[in-house]
Amino acid sequence: MSAAAAGTTAPALDVRGLTKTYRTGLFRRTGRAALKGLDLTVHPGEILGYLGPNGSGKTTTLKILMGLVFPDSGTATILGAGLRESRWRHRVGYLPEQPYFYDYLSAGEYLDYAGRLFGMTAAARRDRAGHLLELVGLRRSAGVPLRRFSKGMMQRVGIAQALINDPELVILDEPMSGLDPIGRRLVRDIILGLKGQGKTVLFSTHILSDAEALCDRVALLRGGELVRVGDLAGILGTDVSHMEILVAGLGREAVDRLAPALRATHALGERWRLEAGEESLGKIVKGVEEAGGRVLSIQPVRRSLEDYFIKEMGERTEDGWEREG
């Protein structure tokens, strides 16, 4: 039974003032501030997307939560228990970024080992492993040594081992990385499935379209600081950003004549894609028909997360922002 169903409103995850500076250099004098006083709350039963460019501190946050790295200051409670306690670990699943699992074991053996660490009985491990391998589409490769797995298959094993203990809270660091579109769809479905079971999911990504498709809320991190938290609608606004009009049968001069009312024009062979504000729509449609062209389609375009980032975060990052076509 999830915390939400039980009627409690205690957060699944509550982070206060988390700070971490990595010390480097010979005498540990140089510091790289990874997190600067992070406050974050994850509500039970929601999917929270943790977004930010590389180096913004997402992975550091998750590692601190899992006890792999130690914070300089700040606290966190996970499912009501403190960071240093171990009782929450039975109810949490974790997938690290770019995971590596023992390559001398098979997928089935690794899941069995993971299950043993949770104290699951042999029968429970067998059932659960079987179910999970089916879920991630690796049932046929259960006996294959992980040495022979591709990056995408490893990633799927990673998802499976994160769920071995049927956790209430699932924390995934870049779960889509290394996956082809089919794999991504699979993971998306799994995450939605988890939510359907009342579980809480926190995942970090830099694939914005995934975040848009899945998340109830997003938290945006930059330079170790939380820039914005909230639901997508609140961040992006429900307003339409502009209209996209696909037209055919217009010559160059006709388009140029319409240009003052347009925000942008794109030539697509025989057709044109015109962008215009909502208010100019009527004028343009009339102008196209008067010029002897045909309007093929009209699409409202909402502001995307990518637009938001590029505008609000104010910089283009090196790895760019992925947009699934």
Place this chain on the structure above:
Amino acid sequence: MGAGRLARVWAVAANTFRETVRERVLYNLVFFAIIMTLAGLLMGQLSIRQDEKIIKDIGLASMELFGTLIAIFIGVGLVAKEIERRSLHPLLAKPLGRDEFFLGKFAGLSFTLLVNVLVMAAGLALTLAGTGRRVDPHLLKAIYPIYLGLLLVVALALLFSTLTSSALAAVFTVGMVVAGRFSDVVRNMREVAPGAPAWLVQLLYYALPNFRNFDFKDRVAYGDPVPLAAMGTVTAYAAVYAAVVLLIGMSTFRSRELS
């Protein structure tokens, strides 16, 4: 230790043993078998008493050498490699304490070495029997302390493994093991270096792991008595020294960040 803890340590230990088997560590036994066979065949020429001793010596020395190499070169990877390759990350997120992981690794490699030593002991006995010589049960009095020494090497390798990369840890462990084998030289260092301060020499002698304590090869080979009390003290030494090393290792591992 609670039942859950023990079960987890056992799980790690079992997996570590499985790893050494699958990574073909036990293939060293093949080399040992070859050496023993050659020794048995070649010794046919020499007189009876001499070659029995030589076979025993070769057998015991190989046991010690191979065991030490395994203890060092597998041992230093037990923690360091897991950190380098990041296979440790998903595991520590589970209810697996760092101490449990550490001790499980120690137990796993110790068990591998036990298997190694026992198989070699059987091989030695077979070689002796197969070439018509007596199988001396007193050999166990030399084999047991060899095993104790190996456990201490594993503990040292594990400690260095938590501190630094596997390559550097190997260097340090080898250094300590070699220094420990020469502890008698350290003790009497002032014969060749009279300038060395006595207190420093003493400190060094007691601080270094004295691997000569585990060397009963000659005593057993010459039939000298091995008092049980001495064996007990040697066991206590191994246990205490290993415990100190493991405790320090657990502490350093607990504060190690995995980035």
Place this chain on the structure above:
Amino acid sequence: MLRWLLALVLVPLVPLLQKRIDAQLGAYRAQEEVLYLWSGQHVRRLVPGFEGLAADVYWLRTVQYYGGQRLFARDKKFELLLPLIEITTTLDPRLVIAYKYGATFLCESPPEGAGRCDLGIKVLEKGVAVMPENWRLRQDLGFFHFVFLRDPQRSAEILMEASKLPGAAFWLQNLAAMVLAKGGQRESSRAIWRQIHDQSDGPMKENALQHIEVLDAYDAADALQSLVQTVEQRTGRRPETLDELRSAGLIGRPPVDGSGAPFLYDRQSGTVRVAPQSKLWRPDL
């Protein structure tokens, strides 16, 4: 924190246990394994570039072996002394002390040494061959011919050779002459042992001192005997016991030798000897 404390608590046990082990198993344990490599050449081939260090290690092992045999071995045969010296001097042919030490304790009779002076002489000869200009080695060779092999002829020859080497002590020639003079056995021995004592350290110095004490004891016995004769001449009768010499004011101290054992006085024959029970008694003096 707890682990550090626990470790700290256990640490003092380590030297305690080590001391116990050393006591139980003997600090100088048998080093027979060392002798798989019987020949110095073999060892040399195994340690290219580290011959000096290896020589030090073998030298230490030699000292340890000798000490261990003296303290702990049942029958002290010092069988490994020669091979250990041989290996040490092959690894470092200029380690003079190894030649001296080896020769000394090979020549000494049990229980101090192996009683194999033929081997001991060979060791010195090897040293002399490697370092012909080293007058001390040659001097020792000469000494040993006299005190151990009782060959004054050869001893004097070698001492003369040594005296001609650069840096040789000025008294070597005199010593050679003294050695040749008949009837000067004990005197020459004493002079030689005195030299060895002054030139040596450690066990060799102690060994030389022992020899000097033996000679002192025998000289003292002779002196007492002549005093007995003096008393006989003066008073016409031999003293009952040696203590009478004391009451007669002829000697100032009790008539015991350097080890504290009383001299043996045979009133019948008037002879004073070193008592056979004394540590300083020697069968051949």
